[in-house]
Amino acid sequence: MDRIGVFVCHCGVNIAATVDVDEVVDFAGKLDGVVVSKSYKYMCSDNGANLIKESIKKFKLDGVVVASCSPQMHEHTFRRVVEEAGLNPFVLEIANIREQCSWVHPDRKEATEKAKLLVKGAVAKVRLLEPLVREKVKVTPKALVVGGGIAGIQASLDLSEKGFHVYLVEKEPSIGGRMAQLDKTFPTLDCASCILTPKMMDVKNHPNIELFAYSEVVSVDGSIGNYRVKVVRKPRYVDFDKCTGCGDCVNVCRMKGKVPDEFNMNLGKRGAVYIPFPQAIPLKATIDPEQCLFLRYGKCGRSPACQDVCEAEAIDFTQREELVEFEVGVIVVATGYDLLDPSALYEYGYSRYKDVITTLELERLISSSGPTGGEIVCPSDQRKPGSVTFVLCVGSRDETVCTWCCRVGCMTALKQAYLLREHLGDDVEINICYTDIRSFGKRYEEFYRRIRGVKTNFFRGRPSEVKEKKDGLTIDVFDTMTNKLFEIKTDLVVLVPAVVPRNDSSDLGKILHVSRGADGFFLEAHPKLKPMDTFTDGIFIAGCCQGPKDIQDSVAQASGAASRAANILSKEELEAEPLIAFVDEDFCSGCATCVSVCSFNAIELMKKEDNKYVARVVEALCKGCGSCVAACPSGAMQQKGFKDDQILAVVDVLGGEA
Amino acid sequence: MSDFEPNIVAFLCNWCAYAGADLAGTSRLIYPANVKPIRVMCSGRVDPVFVLEALKKGADGVLIAGCHPGDCHYQSGNYKANRRVILLKELLQQLNINPRRVRFEYVSASEGQKFANVVKEFVEEIKEIGPNPLRGEQ
Numbered sequence: 001m002d003r004i005g006v007f008v009c010h011c012g013v014n015i016a017a018t019v020d021v022d023e024v025v026d027f028a029g030k031l032d033g034v035v036v037s038k039s040y041k042y043m044c045s046d047n048g049a050n051l052i053k054e055s056i057k058k059f060k061l062d063g064v065v066v067a068s069c070s071p072q073m074h075e076h077t078f079r080r081v082v083e084e085a086g087l088n089p090f091v092l093e094i095a096n097i098r099e100q101c102s103w104v105h106p107d108r109k110e111a112t113e114k115a116k117l118l119v120k121g122a123v124a125k126v127r128l129l130e131p132l133v134r135e136k137v138k139v140t141p142k143a144l145v146v147g148g149g150i151a152g153i154q155a156s157l158d159l160s161e162k163g164f165h166v167y168l169v170e171k172e173p174s175i176g177g178r179m180a181q182l183d184k185t186f187p188t189l190d191c192a193s194c195i196l197t198p199k200m201m202d203v204k205n206h207p208n209i210e211l212f213a214y215s216e217v218v219s220v221d222g223s224i225g226n227y228r229v230k231v232v233r234k235p236r237y238v239d240f241d242k243c244t245g246c247g248d249c250v251n252v253c254r255m256k257g258k259v260p261d262e263f264n265m266n267l268g269k270r271g272a273v274y275i276p277f278p279q280a281i282p283l284k285a286t287i288d289p290e291q292c293l294f295l296r297y298g299k300c301g302r303s304p305a306c307q308d309v310c311e312a313e314a315i316d317f318t319q320r321e322e323l324v325e326f327e328v329g330v331i332v333v334a335t336g337y338d339l340l341d342p343s344a345l346y347e348y349g350y351s352r353y354k355d356v357i358t359t360l361e362l363e364r365l366i367s368s369s370g371p372t373g374g375e376i377v378c379p380s381d382q383r384k385p386g387s388v389t390f391v392l393c394v395g396s397r398d399e400t401v402c403t404w405c406c407r408v409g410c411m412t413a414l415k416q417a418y419l420l421r422e423h424l425g426d427d428v429e430i431n432i433c434y435t436d437i438r439s440f441g442k443r444y445e446e447f448y449r450r451i452r453g454v455k456t457n458f459f460r461g462r463p464s465e466v467k468e469k470k471d472g473l474t475i476d477v478f479d480t481m482t483n484k485l486f487e488i489k490t491d492l493v494v495l496v497p498a499v500v501p502r503n504d505s506s507d508l509g510k511i512l513h514v515s516r517g518a519d520g521f522f523l524e525a526h527p528k529l530k531p532m533d534t535f536t537d538g539i540f541i542a543g544c545c546q547g548p549k550d551i552q553d554s555v556a557q558a559s560g561a562a563s564r565a566a567n568i569l570s571k572e573e574l575e576a577e578p579l580i581a582f583v584d585e586d587f588c589s590g591c592a593t594c595v596s597v598c599s600f601n602a603i604e605l606m607k608k609e610d611n612k613y614v615a616r617v618v619e620a621l622c623k624g625c626g627s628c629v630a631a632c633p634s635g636a637m638q639q640k641g642f643k644d645d646q647i648l649a650v651v652d653v654l655g656g657e658a
Numbered sequence: 659m660s661d662f663e664p665n666i667v668a669f670l671c672n673w674c675a676y677a678g679a680d681l682a683g684t685s686r687l688i689y690p691a692n693v694k695p696i697r698v699m700c701s702g703r704v705d706p707v708f709v710l711e712a713l714k715k716g717a718d719g720v721l722i723a724g725c726h727p728g729d730c731h732y733q734s735g736n737y738k739a740n741r742r743v744i745l746l747k748e749l750l751q752q753l754n755i756n757p758r759r760v761r762f763e764y765v766s767a768s769e770g771q772k773f774a775n776v777v778k779e780f781v782e783e784i785k786e787i788g789p790n791p792l793r794g795e796q
Contacts, residue, residue, distance in 0.1 A: 070680045071697065099683030100695050104774070110691040117694060510728045515674065517768040535673050535767065536731065579699065597702075599733035625732035626703030630742070642703060647696065651708050654667050654694040655715035 001063035001127050002033045005055050009043035009068035011098055018102040020112040027116045033127050035059050044074050049081045056085035063126040067095040067119050088131030090641060095122040124649040132640050134575035139225040140329040141569045146217055149177020150551055151543025151558040152334035153199050158562035160208035164569050167326060169212045169231055174280035175200055177336055183367040185551055186415040187447035193279055200281040213282055220512050224538030225329050225574045235319035237287035242314035245283030249273045249306035259291045265361040268371025273306050278369060330538045330565040337544035340395040340498040348495055349466040354380035355473060356466060356493040359412050366419050376423050378492050385491035387429040388420055389475055391463055395498035402498040404519060407548040409496035410438045414451045421454050431457045431488055433477050466493055499548035514539055521547045532561040540564050579641040580622040581629055587636035588614040594628035594637050603628060664718035664784035666693045671701040673731040674766050675723030681770030689774040690781045702735025706746045709760055716793035719759045719784040726764040756787050
């Protein structure tokens with residue numbers, strides 16, 4: 001290319017305040033191959049775009065450099081602008097003089113010099129760029145949703161309503177997630193299961209949703225439009241089709257009442273065969289192989305009681321895990337959160353003192369389907385508590401544990417305070433030790449005021465310690481509102497733990513190639529403008545796997561993610577990025593080094609007529625990383641848009657200038 | 659030597675390190691202007707020839723930054739890059755070029771601060787080593 005236009009953006013003052021844009025323009029205008037060099041206040045505006053388009057026509061440009069913000073921001077914008085002016089969209093190079101220059105180098109001279117160099121490098125690359133063609137790829141009009149909590153349920157329902165087939169994969173025996181464990185929800189005090197179970201039923205009944213409960217995603221490959229997914233269906237040891245969910249087996253299990261019940265936060269006991277909760281979807285029994293006597297020892301009394309009682313003959317101890325494979329066009333990840341194990345904060349006595357519990361445990365105690373049938377009692381001696389004290393921000397907003405706010409703790413404690421008052425009457429004393437009450441959501445502040453009015457004691461401070469004394473627990477807290485130290489005597493301490501990423505999110509992130517932030521939550525492609533996208537095209541995130549949020553935000557985000565995903569599914573074909581590898585057969589010796597480095601099996605050896613072998617790139621499988629190019633000893637393998645000579649041209653410019 | 663300002667070429671992978679460098683910008687984390695970024699899709703694309711070419715042209719240091727182990731957008735390009743850098747350092751020694759002039763780092767998309775720190779450290783390290791003897795020979 002030897003008719004290149006350089007367009008330098010001021011970005012208001014974002015670039016112009018530190019980079020001398022005029023100097024960059026003058027400099028660029030003198031570079032070899034550059035025929036026009038201009039600046040504009042906002043190159044991404046309509047006027048900026050028109051300036052580029054008109055220049056392309058007027059000066060018969062064959063290549064374009066835009067010096068502006070990061071290519072991650074506006075590369076696609078300028079590709080389109082160039083295309084609209086009749087050029088190939090790939091004869092464009094962005095010089096990032098904002099994120100990686102003006103914003104990080106306050107010295108005007110240094111920033112200007114660097115900007116000039118980056119522009120010079122970009123021009124050198126554009127001189128060698130070639131027009132590229134975007135291949136069309138067919139889209140598989142199906143979606144995978146990972147996680148069957150409220151976010152996953154909402155995303156599945158939205159996608160299925162739009163007419164797409166949805167595979168919903170849930171790790172636990174039932175969908176419902178954390179919300180199913182809750183009794184009431186703030187600020188409306190809606191019964192959680194009353195609003196959740198209809199949606200769970202919809203999932204079960206929707207013809208477009210294929211539910212894989214008690215299953216896990218084990219591998220994902222392919223790319224946007226065509227992901228190949230492998231799911232392992234764990235054995236329930238119960239014939240899924242035969243089981244009626246009657247629960248007879250549950251009642252006769254010899255382990256009944258002996259296994260800690262994880263759905264009830266281990267406060268109650270279940271048997272080896274169990275149905276997690278009455279509204280479970282699918283309503284099928286599951287045998288816990290870790291606990292089942294027959295599966296562990298090969299013997300359970302004379303014969304397994306569950307097998308004897310099951311009229312449907314659904315018990316099947318020979319079941320094995322099953323690998324299921326399918327293809328989808330998009331993936332929505334909605335795997336939710338864990339609560340921080342408060343044992344990490346030794347001073348609060350969790351797991352040392354029985355009457356120190358978490359909000360989720362209290363939730364199960366309040367629930368009428370919980371282990372106590374809705375009786376709120378102290379776990380140590382089953383008596384009604386005369387005083388309950390909440391400790392907020394346990395691990396949250398704490399530099400040494402989790403820096404972030406859990407966003408639901410304040411409202412959860414306020415809601416539970418209300419429910420305690422409702423269940424236990426005026427006799428119970430309720431104390432809340434808080435850092436700040438963050439009642440930011442719609443109608444949250446009003447709810448907070450309501451609780452403030454019902455004889456609840458608020459202490460603004462983080463308790464230093466929970467101690468067990470002969471007559472119960474005491475909490476030391478310094479109240480920063482009155483500047484006084486209080487020693488609160490209480491029967492039950494409820495900790496509000498930090499919301500943390502699920503412990504398997506690292507593994508899942510690797511399976512999906514989705515990045516995680518420093519906090520461990522999945523990382524959105526842009527914190528403001530692409531909050532549901534990931535850096536991997538076609539994979540979206542919703543709910544608490546992206547970061548702490550309440551139910552309403554999770555639902556909203558799930559619908560948003562479903563809508564983003566549907567944008568892709570509604571197209572019959574997509575244009576694939578053309579920046580993939582290709583082989584110059586004249587140089588290829590058929591050594592197959594490239595075959596061994598490719599992680600995607602995208603390179604094959606092909607026998608030519610003269611019986612010599614050459615490498616061939618399977619374009620549909622190539623992801624465009626360029627590893628094979630770097631490995632090729634003869635330079636036969638190249639990457640479109642990142643050819644050796646194109647990159648070396650930039651290296652020569654950037655390396656050669658002092 | 660006090661006024662020596664090293665010139666550093668940085669190969670940044672599109673998904674992690676380049677995004678991390680962008681985040682440093684968005685967060686206005688100041689770091690030395692000595693580093694000149696080149697975007698590649700994956701650190702695995704970085705041919706050792708690029709590094710040698712940069713040194714030959716007179717660059718005082720070369721940084722290659724990719725995704726953290728297990729986070730590579732292309733599964734394993736970062737490992738390949740790391741291995742190539744280790745081998746390349748051996749070669750540099752034989753060529754009598756200080757291998758510390760080449761540095762490999764893992765920088766994720768959320769590690770703007772780490773990117774800024776790496777650049778600061780590397781610039782200091784190269785200042786200590788001194789200018790590339792090949793500088794100006796071209």
